[in-house]
Amino acid sequence: MTGFILRRLAQLIPVLLIASFAIWAMIFAVPGGPVGMMVGENATPEEIAAATRKLGLDRPIPVQYFNWLTHAVTGDFGQSLHSRDPVTKLIGERLPATLQLALVSILVALVIGIPVAITGAVKEGSWVDRLLNGWNALALGVPTFWLGILLILLFSVELRWLPSASRYVPLWEDPNQALRSLILPGLTLGLYVSGILARFLKASLVSEARADYVRTARAKGVSERQIVGHHIMQNALLPFITIVGLMVANFIGGAVVTEAVFTYPGLGRLLIQAISTRDYPLIQGCIVVILVIYMAISLIVDILYAVIDPRIEYR
Amino acid sequence: MLHPVPGSTGAAPPLLSLEDFTVAFAQGAGRTRVVHGIDLTLQRGEALGIVGESGCGKSVTWLAALRLLGKRAVTTGRVLLNGRDLSGFSERELADVRGGRIGLIFQDPTSCLNPILRIGTQIGEALRLHRGLTGKAAEREALRLLDRVGIADAPRRLRQHAHELSGGMNQRVMIAIALAGEPDVLVADEPTTALDATIQAQILDLIRDIRRDTGMGLVLISHDLGVIADLCDRVAVMYAGRVVETAATQDLLGSPRHPYTRGLLAALPSLEGPRVRLTPVGGTVPSPDAMPPGCAFAPRCAYAEAHCGNGIPVLQPAGTGHLSACRRLDALMGEWQRQAAREAGRHDPVVQDLDWPNRDRQRELSA
Ligand SMILES: Nc1ncnc2c1ncn2[C@@H]1O[C@H](COP(=O)(O)OP(=O)(O)O)[C@@H](O)[C@H]1O
Ligand code: SF4
Ligand SMILES: [Mg+2]
Numbered sequence: 001m002t003g004f005i006l007r008r009l010a011q012l013i014p015v016l017l018i019a020s021f022a023i024w025a026m027i028f029a030v031p032g033g034p035v036g037m038m039v040g041e042n043a044t045p046e047e048i049a050a051a052t053r054k055l056g057l058d059r060p061i062p063v064q065y066f067n068w069l070t071h072a073v074t075g076d077f078g079q080s081l082h083s084r085d086p087v088t089k090l091i092g093e094r095l096p097a098t099l100q101l102a103l104v105s106i107l108v109a110l111v112i113g114i115p116v117a118i119t120g121a122v123k124e125g126s127w128v129d130r131l132l133n134g135w136n137a138l139a140l141g142v143p144t145f146w147l148g149i150l151l152i153l154l155f156s157v158e159l160r161w162l163p164s165a166s167r168y169v170p171l172w173e174d175p176n177q178a179l180r181s182l183i184l185p186g187l188t189l190g191l192y193v194s195g196i197l198a199r200f201l202k203a204s205l206v207s208e209a210r211a212d213y214v215r216t217a218r219a220k221g222v223s224e225r226q227i228v229g230h231h232i233m234q235n236a237l238l239p240f241i242t243i244v245g246l247m248v249a250n251f252i253g254g255a256v257v258t259e260a261v262f263t264y265p266g267l268g269r270l271l272i273q274a275i276s277t278r279d280y281p282l283i284q285g286c287i288v289v290i291l292v293i294y295m296a297i298s299l300i301v302d303i304l305y306a307v308i309d310p311r312i313e314y315r
Numbered sequence: 316m317l318h319p320v321p322g323s324t325g326a327a328p329p330l331l332s333l334e335d336f337t338v339a340f341a342q343g344a345g346r347t348r349v350v351h352g353i354d355l356t357l358q359r360g361e362a363l364g365i366v367g368e369s370g371c372g373k374s375v376t377w378l379a380a381l382r383l384l385g386k387r388a389v390t391t392g393r394v395l396l397n398g399r400d401l402s403g404f405s406e407r408e409l410a411d412v413r414g415g416r417i418g419l420i421f422q423d424p425t426s427c428l429n430p431i432l433r434i435g436t437q438i439g440e441a442l443r444l445h446r447g448l449t450g451k452a453a454e455r456e457a458l459r460l461l462d463r464v465g466i467a468d469a470p471r472r473l474r475q476h477a478h479e480l481s482g483g484m485n486q487r488v489m490i491a492i493a494l495a496g497e498p499d500v501l502v503a504d505e506p507t508t509a510l511d512a513t514i515q516a517q518i519l520d521l522i523r524d525i526r527r528d529t530g531m532g533l534v535l536i537s538h539d540l541g542v543i544a545d546l547c548d549r550v551a552v553m554y555a556g557r558v559v560e561t562a563a564t565q566d567l568l569g570s571p572r573h574p575y576t577r578g579l580l581a582a583l584p585s586l587e588g589p590r591v592r593l594t595p596v597g598g599t600v601p602s603p604d605a606m607p608p609g610c611a612f613a614p615r616c617a618y619a620e621a622h623c624g625n626g627i628p629v630l631q632p633a634g635t636g637h638l639s640a641c642r643r644l645d646a647l648m649g650e651w652q653r654q655a656a657r658e659a660g661r662h663d664p665v666v667q668d669l670d671w672p673n674r675d676r677q678r679e680l681s682a
Binding site: 211212213215216217218219220221222223224231234235238308309310311 | 412432
């Protein structure tokens, strides 16, 4: 097992190298270049030269990349051009908030999606199934910003149960307060993703239910409940893990709309802000962090797969 | 093998019988019928073969009888187990029958086992359900069963998964699972079709051995008369969802009384000398939604006449315990007997003398 994990980690290194080069090279795509960003439009040639030296842009390109990389691996992406704060500090403030929201959202999605999928699969073709299909279509069809605003209007403005703007409160410090500010954005994201998960899981449950081993289980007298829970579900969970992993990964940088509606301090919004201000060290930092989390999740998915599916050799 | 004479009166009811059993599949608004009212009986300890080309309704009949086909399959008629109609059984009682009174094995054993559960778990499941065994007791019994079906190194195999075993071994595992419930009858649906010849003979030998030891009944379904002939006391030939001929195995092989059965026999590879004067059948089984009127075999039948299309032929006596559903039965029996006599005169082995070579052939293969 350890060997399997180490091998998978080693496979990630070339991917990371190539990706990091692309991320670094981004600075040349910024209009006016990094120097232009730093000194502004009316800079004198002297100012430009000074900035160029300061940024190390007068050195050969491989050296520039190497310098950036050696700093990046220690978590140093430089300063934000905008706030002058270290990029690491800015990301460090947002990352826990994002992870926390991702966790709550995926839990909401699973708690809604799994029962919907199982019920739909067991009652396939019945009115219950059609009802649930409609529910999934609704979950997928309602725009996130609209649902978010609706929830705020209902629970914050009308009923005054929950805050409309979500602060970041660490779960382990004050679980009650944390959940109060997570529940609405978590529902907004989770409901949408529950539609995706339920559709996927139902399809794979239905296709597993047709497998020969299910007929064997029935033929040896296993009850329907155990056939679904013990035989079909376990097999259908394999491909499902991949989708759940993908969804969690998506929450890391892709929850921009929800974060904006609830003014939640997440990574997605930080990245959008960085892009709109052309704050390239911050953009680079965000993208690297998102990429690393993607890879970590895909590694976890692979490990889970290897643990659950005996057909995968990991020794 | 001792077993009661079929049809003996006053005795206990047959172990299993189908009476005017039909199966249809819901298709959009309508239904497509694929099994058209068949009668079959199986006495305790008897081995019944069901033969016919692919698509004749062999599998559907037995799966539907045990209500294993889901809601889309609609059945009529009766399925009696020891005289009790299964249609009155609750899901719970049915679960006791499945795997408990009636064991099933299928084609393609590897896909019939759950890919992510250990072999031991899958045998243990049947032991728990039908014998109430768990833990150490279940493990001991699972080991004994694996040993019984001829799997060496049983303790290690218990911990393995289907993909780590060969197809033949997986079929042995399937047999072990079926035996776990100590059933009265094993329904084996094409149990050797997916396996190569040597393994096929071994699996058939294993089934024969187990039957000798336990007296378990057998319903052996196959498209291959050779496989059936080797193991069964009696054979029912199915064509397009009907039984078209049934007889004791030797009778059926020695004097087939239906053109379709004769075609199946002709298609068999025979090893030494005897060349049987029969024409194999060309063409294919009609699909259930395009059934010819009258005799369903007519479009392929070398003996068909115009009146074969008028009404469906019913099973009628064609010898002792021998039934055949052919409108031209009387005429053809005469014709076949004359033909047999001619061939006997020429010292050419004939249908009646057809010595069944298959058993010996398989002995050779497994040696
Ligand atoms: N689930 C199903 N739905 C609709 N038709 C089916 C289904 N299963 C089998 N059939 C049809 O029933 C007929 C008999 O099939 P089957 O019993 O599997 O044949 P056999 O076992 O003799 O090869 C075939 O025409 C087949 O197409
Ligand atoms: S009834 Fe006619 S078509 Fe059918 S098997 Fe007999 S001879 Fe052939
Ligand atoms: Mg079949």
